[in-house]
Amino acid sequence: MHGGTDEAGSTLAHVLGLLRGGSAPADAQVREAAWIARCVGRSGSSTPLGSDDVTALAGSLAVHHAAPGTVVFAGGHPSSGVWVLREGQLELSVGAGRRRVVVGVLRAGDVDGDIAMLLGMPLPYTARAVGAATCLHLDRADFDRLLLDHPAIARRWLGSVAGRLASAQGRIVDLLGCSLAGKVAALLLDEARDGVVRLPQRTLAAMLGAARPSLNRVLKELERDGMLAVEYGQVRIVDAQSLRGVRAHPSQAHP
């Protein structure tokens, strides 16, 4: 099936299309950005900076007030440093102009840009302020000075990144062991904020490496079973407990 007759050219064009932030965001690009978006320092679980840190450092951090719709950082460029969102929401998106797809949302307390900066890799998505937003920014030099002056913060930052690594590991395991229904359940459960996942089915499908019709079928089944409410551009989790049960099921059913 994968004989020597495949067109190397079309494959290459496909790959190149992914790398440039072109017009039509290919599924693969959406998928990659969406998964990376799940690896930010989430407030509550694994934020490297506590609110006490932020207040203590407030004077030495650059404050950035972003007007609604403003781009805070742009995908494709190397990360200028670390962003800490203090108020408002930032929408993470891929793709140009009208064809852009939202792959995630940053909320107050979230920290992003650190991994890209540490590794010198380009940011995979663009962040825009949804309403008015207040961010704190550390450039590379500030970041180094922060870690140098505050070893406790350095230590906690290490813990934060380690936690993100562990959750990425967990997602690998989730993705491999389950049927599509299990993957969907796992994705919804840890992507939800306040019981709602505000992503279109197309994006969810891309994140799972699944086809949209297949995803839709699973969603409707789960809705019929009373676990979800499928709405326009979002999914509401109704019965999280049962949903966790779906995730736990072994991969294939068979008598």
Next chain:
Amino acid sequence: MHGGTDEAGSTLAHVLGLLRGGSAPADAQVREAAWIARCVGRSGSSTPLGSDDVTALAGSLAVHHAAPGTVVFAGGHPSSGVWVLREGQLELSVGAGRRRVVVGVLRAGDVDGDIAMLLGMPLPYTARAVGAATCLHLDRADFDRLLLDHPAIARRWLGSVAGRLASAQGRIVDLLGCSLAGKVAALLLDEARDGVVRLPQRTLAAMLGAARPSLNRVLKELERDGMLAVEYGQVRIVDAQSLRGVRAHPSQAHP
């Protein structure tokens, strides 16, 4: 997700045992341990400690000489600290007694145990010295002191963990976008040391969430195409270039 264990009768072994009536360690356990084993600080790519660091710190690190077959650290228990392998090889395995499955190997320069220690989670596998091995050990206090006294090392450690996070991300994308052949190619390419992957097909299949017969079929196809040599308990990569081409193919074949 939680770590595995090495001792029959522990809670986790019991829970995993419930999922399948199975006797051998459940595939899910093997899979999880195998993926975590791929997230150690590999020498060369993302080791937090340079050899110069190690020599500079040699006096303050605890040296541990492990006789062949000795257990260096045991799965299921919380990590006592960070292990740096200086000489020899450590075999990472899951499962009790004779039924154990090897999920990875540590080589000179590799660093492990840091993530589990940082997060307070149990180690998912047991490490045994294959031949004679020399390890350096830092307990939690030593680790904290190291990061406190050497900010440059703390900074590099952060970079190392960030690199491991990025590679875990990359694996998620690899796993979702490709056909089974693509997944196999990706797995073999970055699991190989000196062109050889020394894991049985059962373990490889578990890592990919695939069935062994399916994996075997793909391996034989790749062998027929001259890219691999399938041997007893290991796979030898013959033509890495072509294998990289297989990995790049889009997900599904289609006229």
Next chain:
DNA sequence: CCCCGACTGTCAGCGAGGTGACAGTATCGA
């Protein structure tokens, strides 16, 4: 207000891969 673009809902057909089973073979310990 209406229209256009984006999103959801659904279908028939097909191929990839899972399942369980069984035979052959390499490896290791007694």
Next chain:
DNA sequence: TCGATACTGTCACCTCGCTGACAGTCGGGG
């Protein structure tokens, strides 16, 4: 040297999910 115990190689059958297409619905901009 001889089993016991893995591991590999392969089969027929069947399910899951992908493909491509089309109709219905929501929502924002002119």
